[in-house]
Amino acid sequence: MLLIAGVLYYFNESEVKGLFNDFHTFIPGVEIVFDYASKLGIKISNKKVIEKGGMDKSAYLKWGIDDILQIEKWDSNIKVISHIPMYKEHKKNYSMIKRIGMNIADTLKIMALAHIRIN
Numbered sequence: 444m445l446l447i448a449g450v451l452y453y454f455n456e457s458e459v460k461g462l463f464n465d466f467h468t469f470i471p472g473v474e475i476v477f478d479y480a481s482k483l484g485i486k487i488s489n490k491k492v493i494e495k496g497g498m499d500k501s502a503y504l505k506w507g508i509d510d511i512l513q514i515e516k517w518d519s520n521i522k523v524i525s526h527i528p529m530y531k532e533h534k535k536n537y538s539m540i541k542r543i544g545m546n547i548a549d550t551l552k553i554m555a556l557a558h559i560r561i562n
Contacts, residue, residue: 447477452485452504459506460517467520467561474560482507484553511557520562529554
């Protein structure tokens, strides 16, 4: 099993596809857990975090996907085992205002976690 956290955003879609294809070639049967963002999530992150943080465009996030099940169409060897909104299980530990923000983020599918298998 591989954990890929906070990395895939920095690649474009063809590079992510290539990486998954490499996993298929070199580690068949691998299971991967990773975080991902929707296209809206990427846009918001680039505006709020990158630009307002004073970073240049070389730090821009690139890859976002609105429906993670679409990666199964990239290659018949990719199977999405599960996916959940990023904050689904963590809201109870925060204040009401933060929970509202987390609910909005989850409803808009801003960020999520996926568990896939590549045979």
